[in-house]
Amino acid sequence: MRNRDLTPSEKSQATFEPRIVAFFCNWCTYLAADLAGTSRMKYAPNVRVIRVMCSGRVDPQFVLDAFAHGADGVFIGGCHPGDCHYQEGNYKTLRRFHLLKRVLQQMGIEDERCRLEWISAAEAERVRSTINDMVEKVRALGPLDLIPTEEKVSAEEVAV
Amino acid sequence: MPEIPSSAIESSRERPRIGVYVCHCGTNIAGIVDVRAIVEFAAKLPGVVVSRDYKYMCSDPGQALIQQDIAEHHLNRVIVASCSPLLHEATFRRVLSRAGLNAFLLQMVNIREHVSWVHLNQREATEKTKDLVRAAVRRVSLHKPLQKRRVSINPHVLVVGGGIAGIHAALTLAEAGKQVYLVEREPTIGGHMAKFDKTFPTLDCAACILTPKMTAVGSHPRIHLWTYSEVVRVEGYVGNYKVKVRRKPRYVIEDLCLGCQECVTACVYKEAKNPDEFNLGLSKRKPVYLPFPQAVPQKVVIDPQTCIQFKSGKCKKTCVEACGDRKAIDFTQKETIEDIEVGTIILATGFKTFDPVRNPYYGYGRYANVYTSLEVERLINASGPTAGEIVLRDGGQPKAVGIIHCVGSRDANTNRWCSKVCCMYSLKLAHLIKERTGAEVYNFYIDMRTPGKGYEEFYDRLLDEGVHFVRGRVAEVSDWATHPSEKGRLVIRVEDTLAAFVRRIPVDMVVLSVGMEPQPDAQDVRRLFNISCSTEGWFLERHPKLAPVSTFTEGVYIAGACQGPKDIPDSVAQAGAAAAEAMALIDAQFVELEPYTAFISEDQCSGCKTCIPLCPYQAISYMEEKKKAAINEVLCKGCGTCVAGCPSGSIQQNFFEDEEIFEEIEGVLAYA
Ligand SMILES: Cc1cc2nc3c(=O)[nH]c(=O)nc-3n(C[C@H](O)[C@H](O)[C@H](O)COP(=O)(O)OP(=O)(O)OC[C@H]3O[C@@H](n4cnc5c(N)ncnc54)[C@H](O)[C@@H]3O)c2cc1C
Ligand code: FES
Numbered sequence: 001m002r003n004r005d006l007t008p009s010e011k012s013q014a015t016f017e018p019r020i021v022a023f024f025c026n027w028c029t030y031l032a033a034d035l036a037g038t039s040r041m042k043y044a045p046n047v048r049v050i051r052v053m054c055s056g057r058v059d060p061q062f063v064l065d066a067f068a069h070g071a072d073g074v075f076i077g078g079c080h081p082g083d084c085h086y087q088e089g090n091y092k093t094l095r096r097f098h099l100l101k102r103v104l105q106q107m108g109i110e111d112e113r114c115r116l117e118w119i120s121a122a123e124a125e126r127v128r129s130t131i132n133d134m135v136e137k138v139r140a141l142g143p144l145d146l147i148p149t150e151e152k153v154s155a156e157e158v159a160v
Numbered sequence: 161m162p163e164i165p166s167s168a169i170e171s172s173r174e175r176p177r178i179g180v181y182v183c184h185c186g187t188n189i190a191g192i193v194d195v196r197a198i199v200e201f202a203a204k205l206p207g208v209v210v211s212r213d214y215k216y217m218c219s220d221p222g223q224a225l226i227q228q229d230i231a232e233h234h235l236n237r238v239i240v241a242s243c244s245p246l247l248h249e250a251t252f253r254r255v256l257s258r259a260g261l262n263a264f265l266l267q268m269v270n271i272r273e274h275v276s277w278v279h280l281n282q283r284e285a286t287e288k289t290k291d292l293v294r295a296a297v298r299r300v301s302l303h304k305p306l307q308k309r310r311v312s313i314n315p316h317v318l319v320v321g322g323g324i325a326g327i328h329a330a331l332t333l334a335e336a337g338k339q340v341y342l343v344e345r346e347p348t349i350g351g352h353m354a355k356f357d358k359t360f361p362t363l364d365c366a367a368c369i370l371t372p373k374m375t376a377v378g379s380h381p382r383i384h385l386w387t388y389s390e391v392v393r394v395e396g397y398v399g400n401y402k403v404k405v406r407r408k409p410r411y412v413i414e415d416l417c418l419g420c421q422e423c424v425t426a427c428v429y430k431e432a433k434n435p436d437e438f439n440l441g442l443s444k445r446k447p448v449y450l451p452f453p454q455a456v457p458q459k460v461v462i463d464p465q466t467c468i469q470f471k472s473g474k475c476k477k478t479c480v481e482a483c484g485d486r487k488a489i490d491f492t493q494k495e496t497i498e499d500i501e502v503g504t505i506i507l508a509t510g511f512k513t514f515d516p517v518r519n520p521y522y523g524y525g526r527y528a529n530v531y532t533s534l535e536v537e538r539l540i541n542a543s544g545p546t547a548g549e550i551v552l553r554d555g556g557q558p559k560a561v562g563i564i565h566c567v568g569s570r571d572a573n574t575n576r577w578c579s580k581v582c583c584m585y586s587l588k589l590a591h592l593i594k595e596r597t598g599a600e601v602y603n604f605y606i607d608m609r610t611p612g613k614g615y616e617e618f619y620d621r622l623l624d625e626g627v628h629f630v631r632g633r634v635a636e637v638s639d640w641a642t643h644p645s646e647k648g649r650l651v652i653r654v655e656d657t658l659a660a661f662v663r664r665i666p667v668d669m670v671v672l673s674v675g676m677e678p679q680p681d682a683q684d685v686r687r688l689f690n691i692s693c694s695t696e697g698w699f700l701e702r703h704p705k706l707a708p709v710s711t712f713t714e715g716v717y718i719a720g721a722c723q724g725p726k727d728i729p730d731s732v733a734q735a736g737a738a739a740a741e742a743m744a745l746i747d748a749q750f751v752e753l754e755p756y757t758a759f760i761s762e763d764q765c766s767g768c769k770t771c772i773p774l775c776p777y778q779a780i781s782y783m784e785e786k787k788k789a790a791i792n793e794v795l796c797k798g799c800g801t802c803v804a805g806c807p808s809g810s811i812q813q814n815f816f817e818d819e820e821i822f823e824e825i826e827g828v829l830a831y832a
Binding site: 036037043053061 | 694
């Protein structure tokens with residue numbers, strides 16, 4: 001399909017590259033992402049990973065802040081239940097995540113845009129497949145449009 | 161905690177002067193990421209004073225470059241965009257320290273593992289790198305000088321598992337003057353090696369080289385040997401672990417038993433009736449027994465499952481009579497829990513062999529004369545159930561023997577990995593069987609893998625000895641005869657891939673060269689010690705090349721086959737390495753911990769106590785008089801869970817402060 005056959009909204013859809021912010025815990029998912037690298041696995045380039053020591057550090061405000069600043073999706077990765085380096089941080093994450101999901105729902109942010117996955121240090125393949133899957137799902141949803149247009153312009157002006 | 165010099169605090173308060181350093185990593189990064197474009201992009205970011213690239217940033221000249229810039233350009237913040245922080249964060253922090261900057265004014269950007277190695281498109285990889293560099297620049301501006309915490313190291317060491325790896329590690333440490341607790345689950349140490357007759361490739365007798373080491377462990381003044389024991393709880397942190405060990409009752413007081421075994425002779429069971437675990441059920445033992453003649457400690461065990469006194473309470477207790485005034489037998493013994501404190505831990509819990517019942521087409525468990533390699537190790541062993549004579553389960557002696565390689569290894573249906581030792585031990589068994597019985601021996605292999613000193617030479621020797629080698633994965637072992645010569649024998653059906661036809665080879669004995677697998681409780685053990693496993697279930701090392709015996713938990717090391725399939729020389733080498741790592745920590749006398757602890761700003765704390773139950777380490781307490789929470793920095797491990805949970809935002813985490821993370825989030829998203 002060539003661009004001139006598309007309507008403007010279809011066009012933005014076709015060239016739309018989702019921006020996804022990820023929070024990975026230092027001990028499992030961040031390591032798995034490193035392993036994906038050393039294993040030379042290839043995945044979609046849309047995710048920007050932020051390292052935290054434990055998924056329990058992920059404040060719901062981080063997720064809201066990401067969405068407010070233009071993220072189309074947020075991906076939280078932690079150790080499997082029972083495997084948290086700090087015993088139970090991930091249980092706290094899970095508890096908070098359910099609450100966060102309800103808030104997001106009320107704000108009209110689709111379910112697929114925010115994801116929590118348990119990925120152990122060995123599961124590089126799951127990093128790859130989850131990222132690819134999430135990018136495709138968010139791409140299908142299109143850009144997240146939270147900010148009114150004027151604000152967006154001024155936000156862009158201040159951005160470096 | 162040592163004070164941060166006031167000059168460091170001041171320099172960090174000044175307007176940020178940031179240096180950005182982009183590493184090519186040869187072509188690893190520069191092959192995909194347009195490094196020049198990143199350097200130019202970074203140079204324009206607010207606060208950036210210098211922006212450079214270099215072929216290998218981690219090399220000496222690379223480090224010197226940064227150090228020189230810090231001095232020349234009065235940098236007070238540094239960004240290194242290179243490999244994973246888990247690899248070189250420490251390296252570059254040292255560079256900052258050497259240049260007189262606080263080490264924590266550095267931020268790493270992972271553009272190798274997270275960018276160049278996982279993306280193919282140069283434009284996309286470069287854009288992603290820009291986002292990550294921008295985020296780092298914004299974040300690093302907020303970094304504060306921090307100081308690592310120093311904790312002292314308890315010089316005692318815990319070694320878990322008494323196979324050759326655990327034995328070697330314990331002896332090395334004890335010889336160096338350290339106190340060692342060696343905890344072994346079975347009633348004796350020795351592990352798998354104690355079961356072998358000879359060891360490849362030199363064919364030296366396993367007992368001759370192992371027994372002296374076992375005895376040395378048993379008698380060493382600095383080794384506390386606790387057999388029949390298991391670790392049940394581990395608390396604390398590097399240098400200061402508190403461990404609970406469960407000592408199962410052997411119903412024999414270890415200090416009183418002399419190992420004379422008169423009780424065994426005197427047992428009311430005249431004949432041994434119970435399958436002998438050490439001989440894999442190939443012989444019988446009594447309810448009171450010594451696991452094997454060279455067992456360490458030389459103390460008998462009573463098995464309550466089979467002992468009449470335990471079952472009915474009505475035994476004549478001839479064993480007690482035989483023991484006489486030594487009074488070593490105690491039917492009322494209870495399990496005990498011992499508390500110990502150690503600074504470092506070495507895990508050497510070994511492996512288990514593959515259960516060939518999972519490959520039903522080889523007939524194990526169905527045909528009496530199909531054996532596992534480990535069973536054959538016992539059959540061949542001079543002190544084994546047949547005193548080293550190869551007598552089949554049906555009483556006969558084999559005229560032809562087939563050894564099937566890679567059972568439960570290199571197999572998509574069971575285990576994909578190569579168990580590394582099976583080719584070599586199959587050659588060893590082929591040699592020993594031929595030597596003892598004169599039988600025709602066939603090896604069925606996929607590939608012969610004999611890398612190692614003297615290993616290929618051993619293979620050559622076997623070729624000269626007239627052992628047959630058939631290349632092909634065996635399809636089936638059956639007793640279905642299609643020719644009179646096959647009657648009453650086992651027929652191995654295999655495609656000989658070198659001769660390119662399917663062969664039927666009748667034999668009298670089949671040996672399955674079973675592969676190595678992680679211990680069935682490896683997942684429980686790794687949780688107990690807070691370490692990780694690879695996908696296959698082996699204990700995960702910190703770095704496959706550069707930190708092969710370290711784990712991601714400081715002060716916990718791994719050695720031997722618990723880390724992956726390996727032979728005795730490699731297990732011993734790892735055990736020595738693990739002992740050296742532990743000693744390095746002990747001799748340093750202290751260790752520095754990351755300063756990522758949480759702290760409370762008291763004036764904002766509302767005293768709501770939300771954080772208190774969030775902490776798994778009981779590091780947060782409530783100050784009644786002030787009505788505020790307080791964090792004990794020594795107990796805090798720095799997960800940040802309380803920080804995220806605090807409703808008033810009054811808890812922060814060093815190096816992961818809210819503002820720092822917000823800058824990072826907004827930084828990656830602030831694209832034009
Ligand atoms: C059939 C066969 C033949 C072989 N022949 C040779 C040979 O000729 N030459 C050679 O170099 N290699 C040979 N190998 C390989 C050799 O067996 C291993 O390299 C070696 O045994 C590894 O030693 P280890 O101490 O790591 O493990 P192991 O020998 O498995 O010892 C582990 C010990 O830890 C104990 N343990 C496990 N879990 C716990 C726990 N949770 N708490 C407390 N204790 C625990 C176990 O009871 C055991 O005593 C052979 C292997 C097989 C299967
Ligand atoms: S450390 Fe991974 S979730 Fe807690």
